[in-house]
Amino acid sequence: MSASPLLAVEGLTKHFGRAPHLVRAVEDVSFHIAPGEVLGLVGESGSGKSTIGRLVLRLIESTAGTIRFEGQDISKLPERQLKFLRRNAQMVFQDPYASLNPRLRVRDIIGEAIDAHRLASGAKRTERIGELLETVGLPASHMSRFPHEFSGGQRQRIGVARALAVEPKLIVADEPVSALDVSVQAQVINLMQDLRQRFGLAMLFISHDLDVVELMCDRIAVLYLGRVMEIGSSEEISQRPRHPYTRALLAASPKADPDAPKIRRMLTGDIPSPMAPPSGCVFRTRCPMATDECARSVPKLRSAGDGHKFACHYDTANDERPAAA
């Protein structure tokens, strides 16, 4: 690790409810994000990716683990001491229809953030709102409109402008382009990449779409049932995946190319309930390589070099079925 991380998460755990209905949503998750870096969280339903996004911003409370923002552990700070976090870390939500107050004008949706931190008032405030709208590719004159007057893509731009209003260092983006049409999705992806470049933003980018994550992110963490299966650079994860789950996920994603090999090898069965995760490796019930050992012990993340780590008892580099343990 070079520079000290902007965000460092260690052993993060979140359980909902209590036995016998305890849901282990996030289990012992660790990662860090350097200033200006974009980390992708990918996974399917129940992988805990959205929960992690919310934990990091203290929108919900963790069960265990530490969350350091610029070196300070924020996981236990009382809400009144969190103002610096709110000023430096913002969220962009999935649904551009549900995340903007329909009764407020755009001016006030963005203005709320400015007012909360007393960043500007009067004419300065209006000027700043116009500037933010132009930053996300909307005319400043649109500030007196209501959300329903915009298309889905434009609303997502407003959501981004609101997040940018406090000049944050970190943006947690939870499926920010998943609800958008492909042509509009591309616009928003490009906008987020431009902004990242321009403002040196770090991001925690949550998505189920591997293609989008590979494009947007420097590094990727692959989650399954609340645990990190594999983490590494985008290139390593997409070109040289080591964990059987990552490989299965890549193989199951349909390629927009009729010449690409069709989906043949695929995972059988369903994702287990996070209320009753399998013992040992949580992926073993669907893993084509699982052995008795996988039911006995939880595989620790181990290094494949260059910050690439994977949690599997077996080294899958050669795609060989391991000898029975």
Added chain:
Amino acid sequence: MDKSPLLSIRDLEVRFRTEEGEVTPVRGVTLSVGAGETVALVGESGSGKSVTSLATMGLLPRPAGRVSGGQILFRKRSGETVDLATLPSSDLRKLRGSEIAMIFQEPMTSLNPVLTVGEQIAESVRLHMSLGHAAALKRAEEMLELVEIPNARRRVHEYPHQMSGGMRQRVMIALAMSCNPSLLIADEPTTALDVTIQAQILVLIERLQKELGMGVLFITHNLGVVAEIADRVTVMYAGQVVETGTVGAIFRTPRHPYTSALLNCLPARAQRGEDGRRVVQSIPGSIGPVGDGCAFAPRCSQAADVCRTGSIMLEAEMERSVRCVRWREAFA
């Protein structure tokens, strides 16, 4: 074997009455599905693809929506061809579920929550195949086995809420297959599913299609799914078909600027820019109000004056059709 296609939609137009007056979400759809063939109908929000599928099944919300032009010709097992757009609803009801089956995006809202999955399949079988109660339930169990639901014998007695999303979609498919349909209309059947489950369902639909020789009209917005499953592709934009071709032709040599631009919007097709960053192409703006000329012209990088007047016809030749007056120049 009869040469005429199983389903042939010609110049379909659908109108809806709304508070703000009449709208025409579908205003020129021509497509066909042959026996044993999978045709993907692809488009973004507002393209009219779902309204087209609802019209085909006779499920337009009434009285607001109606077919206001064109034909939906379906070749029945008896060899007779009927126009689904004008067929009396009692005849249409007989066809639906027996010769034409449907599956939808959200299996939970399409299944009856207070009946076991076995009862639901048996109900359809009894209705269309005149089987007795015990025989129908037996058939339901066989159908669950056909769609690879483990422990079919036990699960035939389960309720939809006891199943996962993927299992429910399998039940939907079992229900659709129970009367041996010759045409399956699948409207975004994998959109709500996780990618590893989607893969299972796509492989299942493909297998059943081959085994049973069904024609499949697969409605989706996902180009990856299209490449995976389709023999031919029909692309829609703003209520019209803009291009049709084999899956290879559409992906390799798209002729309509919209098809081409849409493919380039895919993150997997991102290109490295001058600064070394990978950038994906986008299409400016969004689907807007339809006026004179080509509906895509306001967003098209190839648009010229000729694109902005009159109505643009679908030029058809053999396996290929395109609705663009400039496609030869645009890709010269």
